[in-house]
Amino acid sequence: MLITLDFWAVLAEWPLLLKGIAWTLGLTAVSAVLGLIVGIACAWARNDGPPWLGWPAAAYVELLRNTPFIVQLFFIFFGLPAIGVRLSPEVASIIAMAVNLGAYAGEIVRAGIASTPRGQIEAGLSLALSRVQTFRHVLLPQALRKVWPSLVSQMIIVMLGSAVCGHISTEDRQHPRAAQILWRERGVQGHRRVSDAQRGHRPHQQERHGQEHLAALRQRAGNLPG
Template structure:
């Protein structure tokens, strides 16, 4: 039996693939910005917040880190409507990705925050900075510098995890590949091309974030690469 491959029939559907790439990058960008912000807030709460706040954030972090992303996605999209909250597939995907990334980013950033030398905080207090200023200007930048590679890796994981969002009809890359193969029955070729695109996106987004971080978030002096 001779097996033939027809990658051109998949590439001919490039508008659909391009749309899928656009949605994947869009979901990743929005969830990364909001998710990292959530992670920063939760890291502050777990480090400096009161006992009740640390407890609430701790439950959130453990709940998300110990359940599958697809279950979280299905809860948001299928579960919340039972409570009267109906969401579009795209909105549900963003919420699920933000909630997921926020929990992981919290622990990653908290590790960097707790590694900040106590002397830096005491020096900032001696300059009459308030707690918010100390955290934003003194503690957070070097903390991000220390954990940036790990945080970037987590963002990439969330981007790749967005592939399951096609299960609720979000038109990201895996949804596009699945739709194409359902039309021409070229499953092998469709998903090989999708795999290559995901690989290229992962490498490109990682390089971009590693370039952006030291220049716009925490400066070059932290030693992050």
């Protein structure tokens, strides 16, 4: 018996799907802005910042890039309350997405800065610009133009990963309620049919075992001396 999914049941709940899409785009937009700011700050700290900022920035980047996003999300939402910091699911999701994107964006922006000719820095310093001004007005604009496609790709990856935020009750396009819609029609019917088939098969199986047991008893009784 072939069971198929009824996608028309999903389309029938289009208001819920639109709400989920709006939540996803909103979470992604806010976290993308914050993550880009964090990434630029990390790139500056590792390239031109003081050593006491460079090492923590490097540790942050390596830690966030080598741990799963769901672990970071659970740590923020479930771990911070242990020290008295309680966040709503939406705020925790935005923070987790932003810090995750910031770690990757920092390396992407740093690669763009490294590809900028050294003469650009020397030209900025020769115009009496400070190192911060040189970074802001000379290096950063050129670096962002070079790595913008990579940044957009990383933002899309973060958007796709936002489905994990549904585990802490954040509404997004893949919230568990969408799964309930998907399986409401054919999924329930399929489960019911399988259950009915199992219930119908069980009595026949028990009857067969009973007949085999009775035959064994009769054979054993026939072998006994009279």
